[in-house]
Amino acid sequence: MWFFRSIGPSGFSSSSTAEEATQGIDATGLTAIVTGASSGIGTETTRVLALRGAHVIMGVRNMAAGKDVKEAIVKEIPTAKIDAMELDLSSLSSVRKFASDYKSAGHPLNILINNAGIMATPFLLSKDKIELQFATNHIGHFLLTNLLLDTMKKTARASSKEGRIVNVSSEAHRFPYHGGIRFDKINDPSGYSRWAAYGQSKLANILHAKELSKQLKEEGANITANALHPGVILTNLFRHSNVLNGLVNVLGKVVLKNVQQGAATTCYVALHPQAEGVSGEYFSDSNISKPTSQAEDELLAKKLWDFSKDLTE
Secondary structure, three states: OHHHOOOOOOOOOOOOOHHHHOOOOOOOOOEEEEEOOOOHHHHHHHHHHHHOOOEEEEEEOOHHHHHHHHHHHHHHOOOOEEEEEEOOOOOHHHHHHHHHHHHHOOOOOOEEEEOOOOOOOOOOEOOOOOEHHHHHHHHHHHHHHHHHHHHHHHHHHHHOOOEEEEEEOOHHHHOOEOOEOOHHHOOOOOOOOHHHHHHHHHHHHHHHHHHHHHHHHHHOOOEEEEEEEOOOEOOHHHHHOHHHHHHHHHHHHHHOEOHHHHOHHHHHHHHOHHHOOOOOOEEEOOEEEOOOOHHHOHHHHHHHHHHHHHHHO
């Protein structure tokens, strides 16, 4: 838990904030996308990246909420460069439109932060008939990353600066369905568990980064791909569980991270010089951490990649 505050090899701990984890870093000239940027750690990630000089494009479902966040950050940081674009990760057509509009605008792309997510929802299917947590947390980000990868490669070559892809996963990856990913029952309501489905989607985030990192290394691309656990954070992700929501309200300020601490690992992996050249890893509390053996299974990662590609073609 964060309140033990043990400092890791990076010099940071679970109580470090995003501002502390990026202190002294100049991100001027870098362009970043943050998905799910209109609330929680997505908003704080956007704010801190903008504070350090990056141009941040917020991928948001609700443009009104995105506008409010942008205005609040610019009011605090007049030099902040922020834009909002509509993006619904649960819709493949929305992901395709976002990527198309982004490329048409001619933006470079140094950093892609796949942050948006939903947690422990009842069984629902997305517009594309994919189980909603898997669709939103993994498949949408898988497609978005693939569609923007050429832009990232061009930017890395033109700028001679390393590109970084950051998947926000969770320690919940330790508690997926038996076997990890229900490839043959992804959209099957029978045996559905809202928490196992969430764990499955978070395991997928790590496996995605693992396989992507392998491919980028083989290609010699100057881009890293990593996954991370932000911590258990006081956000509206708990809204689908009445019991947990109640506990969070009572105990949250004692045992959970706040959003400033929750965004620290994301900002560290996205910007810190210590993370340069580090790829295919899993971070927690701004330090490299050890995920489950399933999350390090290269065959499972490749199977998920092929499965995800089939779903998005």
